[in-house]
Amino acid sequence: MEVNMDLLSIKDNVQKTAEAISSVIGVDVTVTDDKLVRIAGTGKYKLSIDEKVNDQGVFAYCLKNSIPYVVRNPKEEKVCKACNNKDCSEYAEIVSPITINTKTYGVIGLIAFDENQKNLLLKKEKNIIDFLDKMASLVASQIIEKKKSNEIKVLISQLQTVINVIEKSVIITDCSGRINYYNNKADNLFNIKLLNHENINEILLDIDVCEIFKSGKEIYNKEFNYEDNITSFRGIINAKIYFSDDNSNNIEAVVLIMEELRQIISSARNIISTNIVTEFKNIKYLSNKMDNVISLAKKASQTDSTVLITGESGTGKELFARALHYDSSRKKEAFLAINCSAIPENLFESELFGYEEGAYTGALKGGHPGKFELAHKGTLLLDEIGDMPLNLQPKLLRVLQDSKVMRIGGKGYIDVDVRIIASTNCNLEERVRNKEFREDLYYRLNVIPINIPPLRERTEDIELLARYFIHKFSCKLNKTVENINSDALSLIKNYQWNGNVRELENAIEYAVNMTDKASIDVDSLPYKFKNTKNKFIENNVKEHNVIEQNVLHTIDELERNELKKAIKLYGLANNAVNKICEELGISRATFYRKIKKYNLISNQILIND
Known part of the structure; x- marks a missing residue:
């Protein structure tokens, strides 16, 4: 960074220096700049300040050659010959x-205007030259000092600009807590000017700045609370120590960097939010059933009431949840989803409600916000709500009723404004009857129920969806598949689609990968479509002969038999379990819970039966 300086910038100081020299030596003084303009003068030349001196005289010679010069006999000296001032x-x-x-x-x-002054200058010529050289150096040092001062001012101005641009509040204090500096963000956050805050202790009751000076320990990600008669909020603070430059290890100042907690959460949710914008027009359908469902969903999107979306696995429950969010007044805020069947029970509470620092071994420094805090002002999808641990259901109910959440290890409640959408592929009413789901929570969630019909009940949508997926995967896989022939189309229209739209999508992706033609045919489809009476369906028919013979069985018996058949057919390998869950329309968590309930493994039923 270069700051241009000249004598004009220290004009007042130069004039004072000139007057001091004149009073000590007893002769007049003139100082000119690099353009030969007189910027300081005493005696008769004081009235000629700001005028230009002769550009052919001794001042011009000295400026050009950068050496001292003594004029002992004006008008006779060589340097004076070119001067046009004949009345010198x-x-x-x-x-x-x-x-x-x-x-x-x-x-x-230095200029003498009579013989006495001349004798004074020339008698001690060498001493006078040395003295004048030192005075020139003094003036030069004033230029340097002014230049450095201006550079510092520029740096400070630049630093202030940078600090004011950042999205964090910065306050600098001394050892007593007196506020020496604060940026615009801090002023806006804490109303420093408006409330005339002078000491940090008037702002932060939770932070002892004096203790930081005493201990020399910085603060990292500490939570604080702030409240005045205008606003209140929670925030996170970091305190950095600034040492003096004299190698004494003395603490010169403490820099406090603060951020509002809701701003941190907003930034975090922008990163983790599943921000795939989905609108109702993105849902492909032709059937009247789907038209009715979407009509209901559009009405539900205009309210903040809780919605419960039900439907078999693969029907598109999350797609509907997204469309509800992006058709609502909350569409510019976060949409977050949590799968209640995929999170281990011991981690579920911290994921949903968050935790404070030190809440348990391994808790992150500064704590961690839960999904409710991250979804503040937005929408939270509780997917597979039927698999939510029973012991956590009362806490969820409390949050839904009070719109407040308390972190694990927390001391106070945090207000949250979240629109809740729950989804499940299980029968919650049956869960309630079996004491596996709280009745009060069920009714709190089931304010606006939306049931998505399975694909087999809306066969008129199959062709439209198939052609949509053909186009999608043809583009994605860089293929030129454009159509599906009548035989293949007839086959997929008559298939049961237990996995619904997800299964259809996977089947079409497979077919687009396998075909070398411009049109999908039967040979391109997965093997199960070529033999519609596959092993699973045949077993299904045999096992249900008892029902055709008018023999009634309990729900548990039917459920147990279906699980048994599926395990016999597919086994218990990881991929096999996925296939069983897809065919039966249940989650993995539900599958394992059911086989434990019916003792299908421990009692060797698979072998004995």
């Missing part, structure tokens, strides 16, 4: 350049 009244002169490094910034000169 000077008796003698001594001039010296004002130089910094190799650059000459001006000239300082």
